[in-house]
Amino acid sequence: MHGTQSKRDLAFEYQAQIPILRPSIHARRANITVKFQDIYGFTVEGNVDDVNVLNEVREKVRQQGRVWWALEASKGANWYLETHVSSTLKSSLKFTALVNQITLKRLIRKGIPPNLRPKVWFAMSGAAKKKSTVPESYYNDLTTAVVDKVTPATKQIDHDLPRTFPGHPWLDTPEGHAALRRVLVGYSFRDSDVGYCQGLNYVAALLLLVMKTEEDAFWMLAVLLENVLVSDCYTNNLSGCHVEQRVFKDLLAKKCPRIAAHLEELEFDVSLVCTEWFLCLFSKSLPSETTLRVWDVLFYEGAKVLFHTALAIFKMKEEELLMANHVGDVINIIQRTTHHLFDPDELLTVAFDKIGFMTTTTISKQRKKQEPAVMAELDQRLRRLNPNGDEK
């Protein structure tokens, strides 16, 4: 623990310091923009209505916390780990596991309380299992061994440290930079195919803010890249990301055909806005608690959650998007929407209730289908740039 705990507690204290604002009619009319810090210490700019929404969200988080505590009290502290229905279980236990599984899925979509997140994420994402397969000292040994090494990846990481959520009260301090550096540099040596990819700085930074220890943040990053997300999302030419973008375009055409047709008419390539979502897992676009609510489900249900979320953002603004007649307008609508999605339930309700059912299997099939096209496209660009094949 590199002193992150004290800073994290500090971050939660901001919550208490924020006055409950009650807007008068006059204030609403004036449409005053206020700047304040959210529960993770990020500076948020919004109007009085946004502040009200955030106050309501805080209350809902507290209620949700009570639901989780009550379940722990009745089912035992680690009840959410007993959701695996194995054939060797006695039928009565099988039933309990199944009930737990259904309860858990529903509960996670409603949100994991911030103070339970480190524990629940670590257990259910597979990070705990991953960590248990290596010696206890793995992370310390790794960070110690690479401390003085200089590689292209470490240079890029050093360059990005002060550029990762600049101004954040903990991340943008020498202590925050050092912790983020150890996680990113450590990972760049763990997987040299990934090394360092821009975007991971934001993901790792947010993991550091959520998890109790730097080491657990490292393991969450590892499980995310190695098990949760599609492979090659962050490697040399981002081929995995290209595949996801193509799958997403197909899904948009299927789930939101009117929007897809309209955007095509405008010659608007949705990847223009979605690439960042898929690489930063919404951390640069959505307010922090909303991002983390997406991650709650991501760690439990897998990468398809990113498609649900991205589709929901478009779906929520269907009418407005259909009226847009210019690329710039489309981008403005989308950006305004994402930045003001302070109520996570507003997004997740659309993402899971209105988008419809998608299975990981069908998405995997679609990925397989898109892979050859992506490879051909990437190859074509390289050929065009190096017709003699004199460079890699």
Next chain:
Amino acid sequence: MATTAHNNLNAKLVLLGDMGAGKSSLVLRFVKGQFLEFQESTIGAAFFSQTVSVNNSTVKFEIWDTAGQERYHSLAPMYYRGAAAAIIVYDITSTDSFARAKKWVQELQKQGNPNLVMALAGNKADMEDKRNVTAEEARAYADENGLFFIETSAKTAINVNDIFYEIARRLPRAQPAQTTAGMVLVDRQGEGSRAATCCA
């Protein structure tokens, strides 16, 4: 590609260059008149728009500020496709960034839009004591390749607006539709990207 509506032009502009050369800082300076010592690293790309007026007409720039890291270059065609102008940015304190800029020039030359207005910006001109790329060297390269060259500083604002205004002046104005096969001139504002098909 640039499209006109009376005296108004919509022009897609893309910024390309090495990581940390100052692409986002140049845009932030031009669009908002601000400078941040530590600008958040761009992932994918960021979009901005800004209108300038030159010679009794206005040019509305639709600016795509792209990510600099090498592996993101596979995404670049999506952003430069249909662009009327490109600013290739390097950092005058880094020879690597200048080498990277040359690669961008090559890539844009090969993508085959002969009307693309290309500018080369040697950024961080305020850091004279750390200079590693001379203005002469860069100018010679720019001349050879038909680029417009200028040294800029997003920090002090030197030449930042100038580069965008110079691009605005150089953009080809209303061409008769029949000269470019397949080109659609749209007489409505706000349809810039539609006419982009000709060079996609």
